[in-house]
Amino acid sequence: MQERLVTSARSESLVSTHKVLRNTYFLLALTLAFSSVVAVAAMVLNLPRLPWWGMLVGFYGLLFLTHATANSAAGIASVFALTGFLGYSLGPILNAYLSNGLGDVVALAFGATALVFFACSAYVLTTKKDMSFLSGMMIALFVVLLVGVVANIFLEIPALNLAISALFIVFSSGAILLATSNIIHGGETNYIRATVDLYVSLYNLFVSFLNIFGVLGNDD
Numbered sequence: 009m010q011e012r013l014v015t016s017a018r019s020e021s022l023v024s025t026h027k028v029l030r031n032t033y034f035l036l037a038l039t040l041a042f043s044s045v046v047a048v049a050a051m052v053l054n055l056p057r058l059p060w061w062g063m064l065v066g067f068y069g070l071l072f073l074t075h076a077t078a079n080s081a082a083g084i085a086s087v088f089a090l091t092g093f094l095g096y097s098l099g100p101i102l103n104a105y106l107s108n109g110l111g112d113v114v115a116l117a118f119g120a121t122a123l124v125f126f127a128c129s130a131y132v133l134t135t136k137k138d139m140s141f142l143s144g145m146m147i148a149l150f151v152v153l154l155v156g157v158v159a160n161i162f163l164e165i166p167a168l169n170l171a172i173s174a175l176f177i178v179f180s181s182g183a184i185l186l187a188t189s190n191i192i193h194g195g196e197t198n199y200i201r202a203t204v205d206l207y208v209s210l211y212n213l214f215v216s217f218l219n220i221f222g223v224l225g226n227d228d
Contacts, residue, residue: 031199043095050099057100083200117217128184139189173216180209
């Protein structure tokens, strides 16, 4: 009898995990499509680039709103508001690259982002490995990145900018591994929060690859 209860509990947990994973990837696909449409609209309308302070206020404000409403229907609207905002921020950036004849850089950044995401996701989903041991490293990296970003706002050192982009790639890759692991091991049961974690990681990967490939492209 006890074995049946344990088996039943495991089965219910597995079904719940698969549901969260399925909903997360479905919502992630929708938000990626939506932010792409917003980015294209921003490019066509030639909208201005946001100042750094506007970017920070908008991002963290909407991020807080999304987490605050994650357990309600309003959470869906918050997710699209956040991803739409980030999509808008990409429009002027992409325009700058395309106007300078760096369309190949955009394509490379897109391909590299997709490759990292699928590689990290496939690794965790295939091995079922618990990546919770990355938590401490992620916190330390976040602090380093925060200090580096603030310092670069005032110093504007090219080498520091590249170093920050490289660290963001490492950080975002770790975030994808950790977020996927949390879903399949039951550490994250809210697909809205999981979607935001993965989307922000993809955004940071794409922007970081753009920056690095852009510098390499200009050097050529």
